[in-house]
Amino acid sequence: MNETDAFPSEIERQLKEETRIRTLMDHDAGAGLLNPYAQTKVGSDTIFAWWGRYQNAVAQDIDAVNGTIGALLEDDGTLAINAVVDEAVRKAPPVEIAAYAPLKGLPAFLDLAKSLALGDRRNELEAMGLSITATASAGGSGALYLAATNFANRGDHVLLRDRHWGPYKGFLSGCDLKVTTYPLLPESTSPYPYVDIDSFKLKLSELCKEQDKVMMWVNDPAHNPTGLSLTADGRMALLEAVMESASVNEDVGHTLLLDAAYHLYAEEPHGWADTLHEAMTNGWPWPENLLITFALSLSKSHTIYGLRTGALVSVHPDAAVTERIGTVMGVTGRQTWSAAPRVSQYTVSELHASDETGAAWSKERDRLQSLLSERRSAFIAACEELNVPLNPTHDGFFAWLEHDQPVEIAEACAQQNVFLVPLTGGVRIGLCAIPLAQIPRVAQALAHALS
Ligand SMILES: Cc1ncc(COP(=O)(O)O)c(C=O)c1O
Secondary structure (H helix, E strand, O other), X not given: OOHHHHHHXXXXXXXXXXXXXXXXXXXXXXXXXXXXXXXXXXXXXXXXXXXXXXXXXXXXXXOOEEOOOOOOEOOOOOEXXXXXXXXXXXXXXXXXXXXXXXXXXXXXXXXXXXXXHHHHHHHHHHHOOOEEXXXXXXXXXXHHHHHXXXXXXXXXXXXXXXXXXXXXXXXXXXXXXXXXXEOOOOOOOOOOOOOOHHHHHHHHHHHHHHOOEEEEEEOOOOOOOOOOOOOHHHHHHHHHHHHHHHHHOOOOEEEEEEEEOOHHHOOOOOHHHHHHHHHHHOXXXXXXXXXXXXXXXXXXXXXXXXXXXXXXXXXXXXXXXXXXXXXXXXXXXXHXXXXXXXXXXXXXXXXXXXXXXXXXXXXXXXXHHHHHHHHHHHHHHHHHHOOOOOOOOOOOOEEEEEOOOHHHHHHHHHHOOEEOEEEOOEEEEEHHHOOHHHHHHHHHHHHHHHO
């Protein structure tokens, strides 16, 4: 097996395992052993199921299109791998592979994580008095878990947009948290076309009346599942709303989590740091009860999905607060996955410490980003031509068709051998997996499905 087909083979193995489990599945089995929450966990995964249908079509020699999986594939269908990272991992000294990392993460990696979250603004923000702490995590998922389990009170609601990455619910419900949502897009024309700021404010003020801690998760830029990115004005409006709420509700802790799983493939990767910088420059007093935290994932940006590397990077003006948060997150990591993998932390820190390899990584990243942007531009143009009402989409791995019958639309596309993923409220189009040459077929399939 060569390395580039290892990933699809792994998916195939998981799919077979899922199918095997599903055929054996008896939901009552183990009820005397599993606690009631564990018994709510069922193993069917929509994305894998639709990916399996694509695989079945290919096995029958059908010329099918794969818009199902959430990994970046080259136009020939193999997993896209940033060669610079791959090479650096292979050169890591044995001890960096074998040893544990420090519990909070390798210091050089924690330093890098802050820069990856905040970009060139990092130094300015620190000079303005902001203190930053980072904790290494098992991927972006680990960072989300660290936030879920530490920043909200058990039993409370966390504020999300109504279209969000499915696993959010699992991370939150595992911490006994509920979800409350506001619409992804405003219904009427708004100065902020990509954020429903009025609904956001309303929900936030409702939560502030009921809870003494409020956590909001915003996957921006390059939202999964739509590819939406907020504009600078939209970010500022959202930040203003949160700062205002924190100032008015002094006794309510506010945590704004920015899920940066795809940010390094976005046009404005560090737009949130720019917005924070602008707010600080305008002399905004940062309320003590406000924390901004970034859930960082290196899975996509460094194509090390399987090396489980990410970080939670938190920003606050009081160093005592960030110090305390660092301790809490380190202890949580220790009690959950022990230490995050060392070899990836070592490798990426070394890689970015050198101008030469740093630039080589950027060049590869740019190449991968242009795969995505070419596919997206072609898809938007084809949808426009065929009057497919695609949602606004800007960056990252996905595009989205909002629809109240997503399964019917995805089924109709599958009839045309185009495989997409029906999710709550719409159909996800995995541009990351679709070769450029097949993009027009996807728009055509959607146009037929809609008609
Ligand atoms: C929106 C979003 N957030 C976070 C993650 C977590 O990524 P990982 O745990 O693989 O680093 C993903 C992965 O698909 C994602 O789509």
